[in-house]
Amino acid sequence: MSSHPAPKDADQRRAVRPVICYDPATLPDPGLAALRAARAGARKVGELRVPPREGRCFGVPQGQFFRITSIEGPQVGDLNLWSAADPSERFYSGKTRALHGTHLGPGDRMWSSFPHLRPMATVTEDTLDWYGIDAFGGSVHDVIGTRCDPYSHHLLSGGDNYHHCCHSNLTNALAKHLGQSPRQAEPLVHDVLNVFMCTGFTRDTGQYFMKASPVRPGDYIEFFAEIDLIGGLSACPGGDCSTQHSSDAAACHPLLVEIFAPAKPPANRPPPAPSGYVWP
Numbered sequence: 304m305s306s307h308p309a310p311k312d313a314d315q316r317r318a319v320r321p322v323i324c325y326d327p328a329t330l331p332d333p334g335l336a337a338l339r340a341a342r343a344g345a346r347k348v349g350e351l352r353v354p355p356r357e358g359r360c361f362g363v364p365q366g367q368f369f370r371i372t373s374i375e376g377p378q379v380g381d382l383n384l385w386s387a388a389d390p391s392e393r394f395y396s397g398k399t400r401a402l403h404g405t406h407l408g409p410g411d412r413m414w415s416s417f418p419h420l421r422p423m424a425t426v427t428e429d430t431l432d433w434y435g436i437d438a439f440g441g442s443v444h445d446v447i448g449t450r451c452d453p454y455s456h457h458l459l460s461g462g463d464n465y466h467h468c469c470h471s472n473l474t475n476a477l478a479k480h481l482g483q484s485p486r487q488a489e490p491l492v493h494d495v496l497n498v499f500m501c502t503g504f505t506r507d508t509g510q511y512f513m514k515a516s517p518v519r520p521g522d523y524i525e526f527f528a529e530i531d532l533i534g535g536l537s538a539c540p541g542g543d544c545s546t547q548h549s550s551d552a553a554a555c556h557p558l559l560v561e562i563f564a565p566a567k568p569p570a571n572r573p574p575p576a577p578s579g580y581v582w583p
């Protein structure tokens with residue numbers, strides 16, 4: 304509710320046309336055709352299942368592909384990425400959102416944190432790319448959410464503790480992967496790519512919303528690893544995120560991660576160098 308009167312030219316000010324902040328045409332070409340050609344000759348070299356309401360980490364060498372598949376029932380996954388060489392270089396959801404928009408699809412990249420700012424992974428396939436943007440402004444695979452976490456839950460629920468939030472699952476999985484304690488690993492956990500989650504902002508109040516994911520068993524999203532990666536994936540306790548999360552109430556299902564190695568690497572594609580920006 305506003306407490307200040309609108310100026311005489313309020314309508315005129317509101318009518319100013321928006322400008323896209325970052326022109327995607329100025330970004331490096333993701334080279335999707337070459338990636339898909341390399342993927343056509345790839346063989347499967349590994350897989351793991353992420354159990355419901357848990358998290359797991361996995362390694363993907365530069366030049367390989369990883370696929371996340373919904374199996375058994377509709378399920379949302381919270382994805383973190385770290386550079387295997389230096390996990391302090393990690394996925395930067397906010398800048399990825401500014402560069403590509405609120406939801407990712409084929410050809411979009413997952414960019415890393417400063418001072419690196421380079422593509423960590425490129426989305427190569429998405430069986431939900433038919434969904435588009437629905438009448439509520441919702442779409443799939445967002446970089447607008449953060450991850451469900453025990454601190455917000457504690458704040459909002461009146462002190463109830465819940466230990467299988469995606470933040471907790473990712474922290475425990477990374478701690479195990481790095482041989483650290485959860486307290487040591489926790490600061491490396493970051494805002495996620497919400498795989499399969501259907502989200503948006505309400506048009507009238509600008510509030511973050513979720514709705515039942517359109518994902519069905521067999522749907523997948525696939526990525527090319529631009530650098531050596533550690534991936535972290537949590538099978539969200541919200542299940543398909545149609546009603547609630549941060550509890551054991553929702554029906555939850557496992558997620559499948561598969562790794563594929565191409566027979567021949569994609570042509571002319573060295574690992575991206577960290578940002579060339581130099582401080583004065």
Ligand SMILES: [Zn+2]
Pocket residue numbers: 381450451468469470538539540541548
């Ligand atoms: Zn979650």
